Amino acid sequence: MSDAKKPWGGRFEHTPSRFLDEFGASLPVDKRMWAEDITGSIAHARMLARQGVISEADADAIEEGLSEIYREIRDGHFDFDVADEDIHMAIERALTERIGPAGGRLHTARSRNDQVALDTRMYAKRMARELAEALAAVRATLASLAESHADVVMPGYTHLQKAQPVLFAHHMLAYFWMLARDATRVRHAYEAADIMPLGSAALAGTTFPVDRRFVADRLGFAEVTANSLDSVSDRDFLLDLTYACTVTMVHLSRLCEELIMWSSEEFGFVTMDDAYSTGSSIMPQKKNPDFAELTRGKTGRVVGDLVGLLTVLKGLPLAYNKDMQEDKEGAFDAIDTTLDCLTVVEGMLATMRVNAERMLAGAHGGFMAATDLADHLVGAGMPFREAHEVIGKLVLSCEREGRTLQDLSAEEFAAVHPALGPDVTGVVDVRAVVERRVSEGGTGPASVAAQLDGARDELAASSAWLAGLGG
Ligand code: ARG
Numbered sequence: 001m002s003d004a005k006k007p008w009g010g011r012f013e014h015t016p017s018r019f020l021d022e023f024g025a026s027l028p029v030d031k032r033m034w035a036e037d038i039t040g041s042i043a044h045a046r047m048l049a050r051q052g053v054i055s056e057a058d059a060d061a062i063e064e065g066l067s068e069i070y071r072e073i074r075d076g077h078f079d080f081d082v083a084d085e086d087i088h089m090a091i092e093r094a095l096t097e098r099i100g101p102a103g104g105r106l107h108t109a110r111s112r113n114d115q116v117a118l119d120t121r122m123y124a125k126r127m128a129r130e131l132a133e134a135l136a137a138v139r140a141t142l143a144s145l146a147e148s149h150a151d152v153v154m155p156g157y158t159h160l161q162k163a164q165p166v167l168f169a170h171h172m173l174a175y176f177w178m179l180a181r182d183a184t185r186v187r188h189a190y191e192a193a194d195i196m197p198l199g200s201a202a203l204a205g206t207t208f209p210v211d212r213r214f215v216a217d218r219l220g221f222a223e224v225t226a227n228s229l230d231s232v233s234d235r236d237f238l239l240d241l242t243y244a245c246t247v248t249m250v251h252l253s254r255l256c257e258e259l260i261m262w263s264s265e266e267f268g269f270v271t272m273d274d275a276y277s278t279g280s281s282i283m284p285q286k287k288n289p290d291f292a293e294l295t296r297g298k299t300g301r302v303v304g305d306l307v308g309l310l311t312v313l314k315g316l317p318l319a320y321n322k323d324m325q326e327d328k329e330g331a332f333d334a335i336d337t338t339l340d341c342l343t344v345v346e347g348m349l350a351t352m353r354v355n356a357e358r359m360l361a362g363a364h365g366g367f368m369a370a371t372d373l374a375d376h377l378v379g380a381g382m383p384f385r386e387a388h389e390v391i392g393k394l395v396l397s398c399e400r401e402g403r404t405l406q407d408l409s410a411e412e413f414a415a416v417h418p419a420l421g422p423d424v425t426g427v428v429d430v431r432a433v434v435e436r437r438v439s440e441g442g443t444g445p446a447s448v449a450a451q452l453d454g455a456r457d458e459l460a461a462s463s464a465w466l467a468g469l470g471g
Helices: 018-024 027-050 056-074 087-099 101-105 112-148 168-193 212-218 228-233 236-262 290-313 322-351 356-364 370-379 384-401 410-416 424-428 430-435 445-468
Strands: 153-158 161-167
Touching (some): 027 056, 027 087, 027 212, 056 101, 087 112, 112 168, 112 228, 112 236, 153 168, 153 356, 153 430, 161 168, 161 430, 168 236, 290 322, 356 430, 370 384, 384 410, 410 424
Antiparallel strands (some): 153 161
């Protein structure tokens, strides 16, 4: 590697060792931005010709050469040379080998500092779109689960102790809204990336009469950056995208944790499809929810990627510093991991069996109608605190006798308090407890149906945004 001629060779008397060359290289990581690099370079060359900085003939030769390289990389025929430091040098070198001196004109009015900022922004936009699509797919599956299991009642928990019964649909839609906010964060990251930095050159702008807006229009950017120093130093857009990935992973991890618990024998609320389970090499009976566990586990990696990127940027003076080459590996890992996990979770949700009877049985325990009984006493004029006390005592005595609220007879209720009349068995009915939660956003069936409509609207808005991106 150290034998290769450096593009800055003029000023140097000798070159770094092979080890240092490899230490300084980023090609293995940034070569995945090859398409962005080529598309960006073609736009730059066309702009240079239009502005009379290079000839149209040179721009044609550059465009042809780059298009050929594009096809070769796409079809897997391009030979990446380990001697190339990064994707920008690899492509420029291949171009110059093919078209001669015209290739050497491509880098006029440009630095790798604004070039890498451009490529990374284009790549971030492409990935934000893929993330938005994958997030929408999981939301669609959550909404379908809610729709197809509209009547299923399950225990709701606080502190992982049974609290009040809820609809399974309500529980699924809770995750829908988390992922909808993740989609908003991804969209914000897209917009943050959608500003065109080329023309900032190394740090101070360029002496050539560049037309930055032409390049921005051609590459589909909404705007051009306002400050050349900021343009080559800013990686906020990558932080935004990595943060969006991190929160998405935290949400997926929570969902996976519930699926793992729910598929245990103790809960039995869901049964994972065999395709999303693995066995044990020693225990023949085992069926493990590995993929949910891995998603939960990979969340740690993505959190690490975010912290890593924040730490790389912290304390960097303006403008470009080589530290910034360390921005991509973690961000790419966060994006890849999140995309994979969204695919895994979507498939897991779409194929799992929902065990409605087990959920309903679970909703009978835990004295989950206690709040409703207290509310009933309030309806009869008792202050809530006193009602809380009365029902608390009732729960205690049931607990001592090993009975549930649904086991008590009308006479037994009446003996607790006269306001607990014959209609009280209807009060403790689990389904009735759910149906009474009619507040907007509550778990009552009518509220959940309205919520599902809102979810469908949200999904439609999300696809409209994606469709508006074109291409
Ligand atoms: N590979 C570099 C990166 O990813 C490209 C920019 C290099 N610029 C420089 N002045 N060395 O950051």
